[in-house]
Amino acid sequence: MRTLNLGILAHVDAGKTSLTERLLFNAGVIDKLGSVDTGDTQTDSLELERQRGITIRAAVVSFRIGDRIVNLIDTPGHPDFIAEVERVLGLLDAAVVVVSAVEGVQAETRVLVRALRRLGVPFVFFVNKVDRLGARY
Incomplete structure (x- = not known):
């Protein structure tokens, strides 16, 4: 069985955890979407993360798609926790x-x-919040 380690990376408040939640829902891993605002997402498990609405510690949720195991890794976006992100980059x-x-x-x-380019990690951009007031394409 093959494994894909897929990281979700961004600056703070770009919507990493919300995107992670949506991917888990669409993959059938969860039955109900959680919300950062209500503190019930799959990957923000620390009490402080739930209170502040930010990711502090990288979290992994694993699931299967066909014959592949996907390790979806939600990472912090706040610069104070960049060391946590750097620990993940080499695994992606x-x-x-x-x-x-x-x-x-x-x-x-x-x-x-x-950092991704330096490590040779392929990546795609996902433009989020296009439905919000002030969105620029």
Whole structure:
């Protein structure tokens, strides 16, 4: 059985955990979507994460798609927790870099992309929050 380690990376508040939640729901891993605002997502398990609505510790949820095991890794976006993200980067087979259409590319986004390129990790951009007021395409 093959394994894919897929990281979800972005600056703070771009929507990493919400995207992770949606991917888990669409893959049939969870029956109900959780919300960062209500503190009931699959990957934010620390009490402080739930209270503050931010990811502090990288979290992994594993599931199967066909003959492949996918390890979906939700990472912190706040610069204070960049060391947690750096520990994950070397494990990734690929990454999704989430960019908010409202805030745009942030300094943290550039740091993450440089690191992914340096490590040779393939990645795609996912533009999130396109339905929000002030979104720029």
